[in-house]
Amino acid sequence: MRRMHKRRIECTRWSTELPHVVHRTLEKLRRSMQVLSVNDFEFEILYEFGKKWVVDFRYHTYGCGAWQLSGLPCKHAMASLSHKRYHDGSSEPAQFVHALLKNDAYTQTYQPIIHPIHDQRTWPEIPNDKILHLIMKTKLGKPKVKRRREQGESAISKVVRCTGCRGLGHNIRSCKKKFVLSSKPKLFKTIICTFNYFLVVYIFVGETYKPR
Known part of the structure; x- marks a missing residue:
C-alpha cells in the first residue's frame, strides 16, 4: 500500500x-x-x-x-x-x-488505490468458519504403482533373455535348443560375518539346465 x-x-x-x-x-x-x-x-x-x-x-x-x-x-x-x-x-x-x-x-x-482496513479484532464473527478436511475414501485392492498411459502411448518394451542359452528375444520354452534338468544343483558360495567370525555358507539354489 x-x-x-x-x-x-x-x-x-x-x-x-x-x-x-x-x-x-x-x-x-x-x-x-x-x-x-x-x-x-x-x-x-x-x-x-x-x-x-x-x-x-x-x-x-x-x-x-x-x-x-x-x-x-x-x-x-x-x-x-x-x-x-x-x-x-x-x-x-x-x-x-x-x-x-x-x-x-x-x-x-500504480493508479489503483489499496484501501486500508480495521484491525482484526473489529471483524465480525462468522459461524462455522472452521475448515474441514477432505473426506478420503480408501479404495479396495492394492494401489496402483504404474502410471496410467495416454491413448496411443506404447508400453515399455522389456528385453527377454533365455535362461538356457542366454540368448535374447526368447525364453527357454521357445528356445530352439533342447535342455534337460541337471541332476547337480547349482552351488553358490557366500560369506557371512557374525561376531567377528567369518562363516562360509554353501547355498543350493534351484535347478540348472544343461543342453542335451
Whole structure:
C-alpha cells in the first residue's frame, strides 16, 4: 500500500516521457560505433571485428533481435539515433520505446488505490468458519504403482533373455535348443560375518539346465 502510494507520487513529478529507469538504461547503451546512413530510416552499424548490422526505424527492427524482445532500442539502435540527431536534430529515443515502458503505462499501473482496513479484532464473527478436511475414501485392492498411459502411448518394451542359452528375444520354452534338468544343483558360495567370525555358507539354489 505504501509502495503504491510512493510510486504514484513519483509519477506526478516526472517531466520526461520516459521513466528514470528506462532513461538511464538508454544512456548506458550509448557507445561509439561507426554508423553509415542509407536513408532517413535505415542505418548500417559497423563495430568490432568487422561485424555489421542493419537498423530499420520504420519497423523498429534490428538484426540482433534485442529491440524486438525488450521494447527498448539496443545499443546499435541508440548509436544510430545519436548519429541521426547529430545531423538533423530530430528523432528522440522516446518515440522508439514501446508504449508499455513509458510514463503513461507506469502511471496506470500504480493508479489503483489499496484501501486500508480495521484491525482484526473489529471483524465480525462468522459461524462455522472452521475448515474441514477432505473426506478420503480408501479404495479396495492394492494401489496402483504404474502410471496410467495416454491413448496411443506404447508400453515399455522389456528385453527377454533365455535362461538356457542366454540368448535374447526368447525364453527357454521357445528356445530352439533342447535342455534337460541337471541332476547337480547349482552351488553358490557366500560369506557371512557374525561376531567377528567369518562363516562360509554353501547355498543350493534351484535347478540348472544343461543342453542335451
